[in-house]
Amino acid sequence: MIYIRKVSVIGSGYVGLVAGTCLADFGLNVICVDNDEYKIEGLKKGILPIYEPGLDNLVKRNMHYKRLHFTTDIKKAVEESEVIFIAVGTPPKDDGSADLKYVLKVAEDIAKYMNGYKVIVDKSTVPIGTGQKVKKVVTDILKERVVDYKFDVVSNPEFLREGSAIHDFTHPDRVVIGSDTKKAASIMKDVYRVLYLNETPFVETNIETAEMIKYASNAFLAMKITYINEVANLCEKVGANVQHVAKAMGRDGRISPKFLHAGPGYGGSCFPKDTRALANIAREYGETISLIEETVKANERQKFKMVEKIRSAIGSLEGKTLGILGITFKPKTDDMRESPSLVILTELAKLGAKMKIFDPEAKKESEWRLEHIKDCIEFCEDEYEANINTDALVIITEWHQFRNMDLDRLKETMKDNYFFDLRNIYEKEIVEEKGFKYFGVGV
Ligand code: NAD
Numbered sequence: 001m002i003y004i005r006k007v008s009v010i011g012s013g014y015v016g017l018v019a020g021t022c023l024a025d026f027g028l029n030v031i032c033v034d035n036d037e038y039k040i041e042g043l044k045k046g047i048l049p050i051y052e053p054g055l056d057n058l059v060k061r062n063m064h065y066k067r068l069h070f071t072t073d074i075k076k077a078v079e080e081s082e083v084i085f086i087a088v089g090t091p092p093k094d095d096g097s098a099d100l101k102y103v104l105k106v107a108e109d110i111a112k113y114m115n116g117y118k119v120i121v122d123k124s125t126v127p128i129g130t131g132q133k134v135k136k137v138v139t140d141i142l143k144e145r146v147v148d149y150k151f152d153v154v155s156n157p158e159f160l161r162e163g164s165a166i167h168d169f170t171h172p173d174r175v176v177i178g179s180d181t182k183k184a185a186s187i188m189k190d191v192y193r194v195l196y197l198n199e200t201p202f203v204e205t206n207i208e209t210a211e212m213i214k215y216a217s218n219a220f221l222a223m224k225i226t227y228i229n230e231v232a233n234l235c236e237k238v239g240a241n242v243q244h245v246a247k248a249m250g251r252d253g254r255i256s257p258k259f260l261h262a263g264p265g266y267g268g269s270c271f272p273k274d275t276r277a278l279a280n281i282a283r284e285y286g287e288t289i290s291l292i293e294e295t296v297k298a299n300e301r302q303k304f305k306m307v308e309k310i311r312s313a314i315g316s317l318e319g320k321t322l323g324i325l326g327i328t329f330k331p332k333t334d335d336m337r338e339s340p341s342l343v344i345l346t347e348l349a350k351l352g353a354k355m356k357i358f359d360p361e362a363k364k365e366s367e368w369r370l371e372h373i374k375d376c377i378e379f380c381e382d383e384y385e386a387n388i389n390t391d392a393l394v395i396i397t398e399w400h401q402f403r404n405m406d407l408d409r410l411k412e413t414m415k416d417n418y419f420f421d422l423r424n425i426y427e428k429e430i431v432e433e434k435g436f437k438y439f440g441v442g443v
Helices: 014-025 037-044 055-064 074-080 101-113 130-144 165-170 182-191 193-197 207-238 242-250 271-284 290-314 340-350 363-369 371-376 407-413 428-433
Strands: 006-010 029-033 068-071 083-086 118-122 151-155 175-179 202-205 321-325 354-358 377-379 392-395 418-421 437-439
Touching: 006 014, 006 074, 006 101, 014 029, 014 055, 014 068, 014 083, 014 165, 029 074, 037 068, 055 068, 055 165, 074 101, 083 101, 083 182, 101 118, 101 130, 118 130, 118 182, 130 151, 130 207, 151 182, 151 207, 175 182, 175 207, 182 193, 202 207, 207 242, 207 271, 207 290, 271 290, 290 340, 290 392, 290 418, 290 437, 321 340, 340 354, 340 371, 363 371, 363 377, 371 377, 428 437
Parallel strands: 006 029, 006 083, 029 068, 083 118, 118 151, 175 202, 321 354, 321 392, 354 377, 392 418, 418 437
Antiparallel strands: 151 175
């Protein structure tokens, strides 16, 4: 007989909301919890706190079929569920280590309200050893309550990418389940039954290994991006073309073409914090992952190199106006967390530039993230308005609509003709034929 597990997800942010919604779409009954009342009130009305393609329809559909519920009442969610995912944030502290206060607070709450056997699943990205910390917090509170409920802790890291989160969750390359008991691992397979039946590879291991897999994977990808960025910088000096280098490298099955796109540096809510956290964990244990220490530094340098690229081409930026296209950390998201644009725009403003910005989804978030340079920026309605009377156009994030712009129209309305393509989405020759001075990254 198929046993349908009752699931709740604590933390309805990017990961929690996507995971909860997709699990509901797998046919499970899911309660999504958040302590942000405003967020939950919105979700109950079908208003999403984030922009993620396809997610609004999936939320509405599963709410309609009463498989997906939203609440701020963690007690009720814990009592009614057998499997409880923790999907709260693990932001970086000043020293780069991951702040576990949200995860451990949720662990406390779960222990306070437990009324029987529970599988507590860590989906947040957490330092190695966190599963054991969660176990201790829960054990201590159950002792205080003088109750003897059994529970298991599982590490089930998430690998979804913002912008393709639904596809990634429903078609993962692998599902990692770190557990100390066969019982918990088998319950997790019930939860992911749809994927299991579809022959998605499952990696079953212990909790510490599962926690390590997530950091090792993210840090590797960040390192790969940084590697091609540094190769790109060298390409510029030696007259090579990084696009061709990356294409040829990517054809090598041992390398693969993914994450070999030169640009202004990685950003987002994961790579910057996870690389710093991994370096920090290694230091704590008296080890050094020097490649990742360097990756972190090189990624910072890359953002400043982009500013220098613009400054050295144009000369003084005092009184110059730049049309900035794309400021989210990548396309198809409204997320600006650690976006390279934050450093680039701040530095350009310091150099005296005025900026006309267009991004299809970032207007709201940019209002507070760019508050410190508000006198230097203006948000525009589209890519063309953002380039009226500008000295230069700067593509920072490669939204699809920037890939096929009417270059004649842009040229006509711009004051000068600098074209900075920090994502290499245009061919230099074509842009130059239209009368622009083209600058890519490593081309
Ligand atoms: P987020 O900030 O978007 O969401 C976290 C949510 O948790 C917020 O809505 C917050 O209000 C809620 N929350 C905090 N404390 C709570 C509590 N005590 N009770 C209930 N809700 C609470 O974060 P995110 O981007 O979803 O990331 C969550 C975790 O997943 C992080 O560890 C992150 O590294 C990891 N992760 C993120 C991604 C991604 O692309 N965003 C991908 C893979 C893994």
